[in-house]
Amino acid sequence: MGISISQTAIRRAIHSLSAETASTLREMGQTLLVGYAYDNFDINFPTLVPTIEKAGDPLTHLTSGALIHLEHGVVLEECSEELWQKSPLNPTLPETAAQPKHDLNSLHPEIDDPSGLTRRERWNAWKFQSDLYEYGPSLLAHHKNTCSTRSTHAGNISAVENLLSQGRVGPPPDSAKVAQYNRLQKLVSVAKYVVLFFGDLGTYERVQGVLQRRSIEGTPWRRHQFMVFVMGFFHLKMACADAIWRIFIEPKQGRQDSNSLMAYVTQPRPRKTGKIGSNPGFRRMHEVIRHMGIVLRLDAWRVEAKRRNSAWTSLELFAEAKPSKDLLDEMAQSLVENFVAGGDIDMYETRSRSADSRDAQHENILFLHQYFLLYEEISYAMNHGDIGRLEALFPPWISIFRAVGKHKYSAHMTKYLTDLHFVYPARLSRAVGYNSLVNPTETADGFRGVDWVEESMINLYTKHTFGGSGSNYTKARVIEESDQNLP
Template sequence: MSLEVRLTNVLQCLQQNGLSAAGFVSGVLDSRHTVHANSQESLTMNAARICAQLYNDKNSQPLVFAWAAGTLCGELCKEDEDNNGAFDKWPKKRQRHAAERNVALQTIKAVVMISIWLQSTNEQCNCLQGWMGFFMKSTCIPEKVIEVMAHAGLSVSLSTIYNMVTSISKEISCNIKKEVHTLRAAFAYDNFDITFNVAQPTLETRSSFISMTSATVIPLYGIDESNGEVLRCSAKLWASDPRNPLPSSFPVMNEIRSFLLLHKKDTYNWQTNPTQPSPREEAFAWHVHAILVQYGRSFKHFVDKLGEPETVQKIPVHKTNQIPCRSMNIKQSTTDGNVEVLVNLFRQGGIGDKSENDFDAEHDVDMSEHVILVHGDLLTKEQVDSVQSSRKIEHTPKNRLQYVIFLPGLFHYKMACADTLWHTYIQPKEGCEDENSLYQHIGILRPDETGKMVSKPGFRRVHDVVHHDFWASMLNCWRLEAES
């Protein structure tokens, strides 16, 4: 009798007794009768072959794999569940952190093992291996190590990593041009340094130091197609620019006139109601309250009632997706270096002046009538201002960098303010003789740093000293007022 006939007879018998094939196997394994011992042994001895056949079947393969993955995760985490009693003597916070860390580590191990199995069956299931390979290449891991990790199933091959880098570079380049072509994006750049050290310097191989420049494209929030023409003002600004040898718009807007106009339009210092303080005075009063509450010993219980200062011209919170540009092997700390950086950034963005010979009318966008906002540190601003002053006699907007509007960040404004305070109150020798001068207060607050404060203190030290002296002076004024 053939196997097919015997299987048909057995299935008919199971159907007559109200049992399915799965129910029959489950019942045999769960049975405790000695009569069924031989059948149980047969199933257990051939369990691996049965699982392999179920896995090879295209209908049951997803279910078998999901069960195997869940079972693996459960077994890996079982040790933490069994050891819960060992943490009873620990503090609750430490016990919770240790348990969370162990569970996270076990989950990571489970994901790694499952990812290795997935890649071994289908090489396109390489999400973890791709991330690992890209990470190792970006951190300068030796290629031999990457090859070993690839053979172990923890990374993709070197050729795949190179293809990933090429593909990502092309995609980012397209994104940069797509955003910059709208002429509604700003550039921000700064330098970074790389030191290549050698274990034993020789005449042929020495340690080298390279200063390069990194940049990013920042889409402007609130500027769209409806109001994008506000940035088309390069010629109008140049007409009243003080650097323009032949200005056509008067009055010329120099820095003093700009500050006067700013104060005329300022409402922050105006007292709208004679019985109420101005917004500036209210802000100062809040800071005085904050100093008394946070640093005074007798006002700690008012912390909950302090609140926040009243907002003035609140800037809405908005998430900006910036686009990193290609790093440039350019020394940005020089004047010529800043010009090269700007030219390189505009070339990456696909914008230029249509009157120039290198302008590609098919792929580039004309920016001669627009302004481009550029962000950087204070030294970058000095270099860009120097370039614009020396090129003011050029005939084209591109050659005189007419389109560049430099905007330092808030942190760099704070640096400029700290530098101004240092030059005004600390550096001059005449200001150090008064017993109420900031220099004398530094001798009390930081007696070991008086020499450093006069020479090159740096931003952070000046920033902390000014705040510390202001807090101490305010608390001392409150003490004298309370005693009187």
């Protein structure tokens, strides 16, 4: 016995679900305790039929959006006007000679530790041990449980207003149009409040363009005074991976050394060197950093073990000796102090020596360890929702981005951290900081940037799951079958 479902029944079910989703979005939006994430993306519709009036370009530009509940005790507070009085875009404020300077390095001061190591060095020591127990000889695996961590601006204005309208959020109604508003569903005014918008660097630039163009308007709504942008940390992580590629792989002269990163990559991936050397993409570069970093840290353990006992010529022999946890802790601290650039190693002094007394290959390995561990630490902080650690990593990455020519990221990170700690009111700062990462899977290491949710859980499904197939794969079908916010 089979069950047959008609096409009409399917379409009615889709329309019913869309109506329920619209109602849910409205209820969420009118609480004003949500953030809006949106992103522009492209879909290629090969079934598009060209006409005389419209050229046959199958590439269609869409905007996807999502509403994110703000957690951690966020409440309504009328802070829009307070922010506007501090904004450099406010034309009524007196001109000042220069904006005040803030020391971002002092936001998370170091705390004295009995080991004498800094916060970053203690994390590096933990990472050395974690890799040894996870990927080293199985005889050391029992220590694992003891290793714990202490487009256009006008188009974007339209997209923002479209997202807000789906939540029935907008400007205060004109007194002459009260009767019209009473006939419609109530519209919640956002004039006195702020709304968080999440997105990548491109979205941020467009938001800034909107605010600059509207700053001379006479009302908070027309100035879009309510918009507070929260940077997307997933795209920040992608930028970190790209920065390491620019430092160690992009320069062709840097590939000639037998101990260069490219030389290491050729061993497990001999057929992928062309792709990695030209345009590896985030996922491939992420794996290169992780895998090569693990290998380098395990090799550092081997060198350190042999230095302490000439009989320990391999990690297997070292593990068979059953080293104590105290010895492993001591060795991890030694690895951090002697195998990672920074800390006790003065690289400026080391590189100023004569060529005869330098070991340039060893110096390059020290830098590889340093940058790989910085990437591992920022990944760890994002995945585990460690906001304090993440913010403490901003200053070194700002310097790295400036060095490799990613000036927009360095400027954006500086502004974000300055606004968060020196401009926003205390409650808004807390709301932004604690909601900049979300945990869709509710696992210990399941935190992700809101822009990751937009890319991986919305855009991906919109492009490849919803929208029909064959001749039925059209823009109208994508919008109809997707329960996301598409204008």
